[in-house]
Amino acid sequence: MARSTATSANVTREGMESVLARGTRVRGRIRGDGDLRIEGNIEGDVAVSGDLTIDDGAAVKGDVQAASVTVGGELSGDVTARGAVVIRATARVAGTMGGSEVSLEEGASFDGRIEADFDLPLELTR
Secondary structure: OOOOOOEEEEEOOOOEEEEEOOOOEEEOOEEEOOEEEEOOEEEOOEEEOOEEEEOOOOEEEOOEEEOEEEEOOEEEOOEEEOOEEEEOOOOEEEEEEEEOEEEEOOOOEEEEEEEEOOOOOHHHHO
């Protein structure tokens, strides 16, 4: 039986991280526990219980859900994160970004909406 080398798991301080390697293309929905690092290309929604990282050179066309999301590559879809959403300078992103905080590094390409949950200081609400 042939084995696929498209994904691998590495032990991190927090637990397990799965990696979708460069050169790998996936069509369909991805769901899982733990962290996921995407180095390849995905056409479909991604939902993980841990952190999601889309590396520089990777591409995702679909909605993503995770504890936190960091985008260094291309993402076309909506993001729902329980924690932070970080869009790196190398990223090209289109969609609605939602999380406890959303940050865009200078040089990032972003087309969409940002929805962040935060409290305004008391002085601004008066």
